[in-house]
Amino acid sequence: MERILVSACLLGRRVRYDGGAKPVGDEAVGRWRDEGRVVVFCPEVSGGLPVPRPAAEIVGGDGADVLDGVARVLTEGGEDVSRHFVRGARLALDAARGAGVRVALLKESSPSCGSLRVHDGRFAGARVPGQGVTTALLRRAGIRVFGEDRIAEAVACLRELEGSGAAR
DSSP, X not given: OOOEEEEGGGGTOOOSTTSOOOOOOOHHHHHHHHTTOEEEEOHXXXXXXXXXXXXXXXXXXXXXXHHTTSSEEEETTOOBOHHHHHHHHHHHHHHHXXXXXXXXXXXXXXXXXXXXXXEOSSXXXXXXXXXXXXXXXXXXXXXXXXXXXXXXXXXXXXHHHHHHTOOO
């Protein structure tokens, strides 16, 4: 049975920058949890950031650019927190590899976990196409990443992996 890495905030853990959570009530996520398939992870907290913490956005690109050292993750006050995001991404990848994870369900629009879009770095609420730091690293390792608005696609991907008998 495939395991799936899931953002802690999507499971109701209060780890977001504002001290809140963004739980999803989807039946599939509840089933995964009940079946013991979920690997719960928050890369920002694991990377050393506190709860609550200042909001942060990627400036100068997206998560792949942060990994490549050409963009940074900054707080609105200008503090560079890139190293925390990169460390958290590496720890997320370690956790995923350790559990044999090939699919992740992460918080969309997050500078760590966004899979299709991230905030634009101007702290005005606007989003642009791109991926977060953790998503970029997981994808580089061959892990499929979906946002919470694409759970049906994650379900289909898991079914495909389980049905294909693809070797790990």
